[in-house]
Amino acid sequence: MLQSIIISLLSLISSGEGVNEVYKVNAAESTVEWYAEKVTGKHNGTVALKSGEFNLTGEKLTSGSFVVDMTTIDCSDLEGEWKDKLVGHLKSDDFFGVETYPTATFNLKSAKKQGGNKYLVNGDLTIKGITKPIEFPAEVVVAGDKVISTATLTIDRSKYNVKYGSGSFFDDLGDKTIYDNFDLKIKIVSAK
Numbered sequence: 307m308l309q310s311i312i313i314s315l316l317s318l319i320s321s322g323e324g325v326n327e328v329y330k331v332n333a334a335e336s337t338v339e340w341y342a343e344k345v346t347g348k349h350n351g352t353v354a355l356k357s358g359e360f361n362l363t364g365e366k367l368t369s370g371s372f373v374v375d376m377t378t379i380d381c382s383d384l385e386g387e388w389k390d391k392l393v394g395h396l397k398s399d400d401f402f403g404v405e406t407y408p409t410a411t412f413n414l415k416s417a418k419k420q421g422g423n424k425y426l427v428n429g430d431l432t433i434k435g436i437t438k439p440i441e442f443p444a445e446v447v448v449a450g451d452k453v454i455s456t457a458t459l460t461i462d463r464s465k466y467n468v469k470y471g472s473g474s475f476f477d478d479l480g481d482k483t484i485y486d487n488f489d490l491k492i493k494i495v496s497a498k
Contacts, residue, residue, distance in 0.1 A: 329498055330358075351381040355375065376404045401468055410431070425444050463488060
């Protein structure tokens with residue numbers, strides 16, 4: 307009896323079931339793109355990951371976190387003076403206040419497998435020192451010693467005290483209104 311239990315445990319371990327593996331985020335291979343809109347147009351750009359790690363048991367995502375370097379906010383659709391003005395404004399206290407809050411973080415609380423490589427992810431997102439729960443679909447693919455996680459999520463900036471041009475805080479903005487919701491398209495590459 308004891309011998310059969312040991313053999314069962316060894317087979318579980320050798321098949322990857324029940325073994326917790328830590329995958330460190332490769333910031334250079336990962337990308338975070340942002341997309342924001344206002345009444346009179348839209349902008350998009352990037353921001354870099356600083357660090358992070360994910361834990362998988364077998365091929366199932368169990369925990370993780372990542373840190374975004376807010377000082378790297380950049381704009382992709384403008385050039386020259388207009389780009390510099392927008393990036394400077396996004397980094398200012400009107401928006402993300404990167405001098406005071408140089409990072410944003412995400413901490414995974416749960417990942418419910420939805421079939422195949424798809425998950426429904428729940429966690430805490432912290433921006434400007436304010437932490438709020440967030441839920442979004444993600445895809446997690448294990449490829450050898452790497453894990454590639456992708457997700458597109460919508461964030462309501464008004465929940466994080468990002469007030470500039472927000473109809474949630476100011477009346478009569480008219481065509482100066484900047485919508486509260488912005489989208490992030492994330493690809494995180496991590497390895498053992």
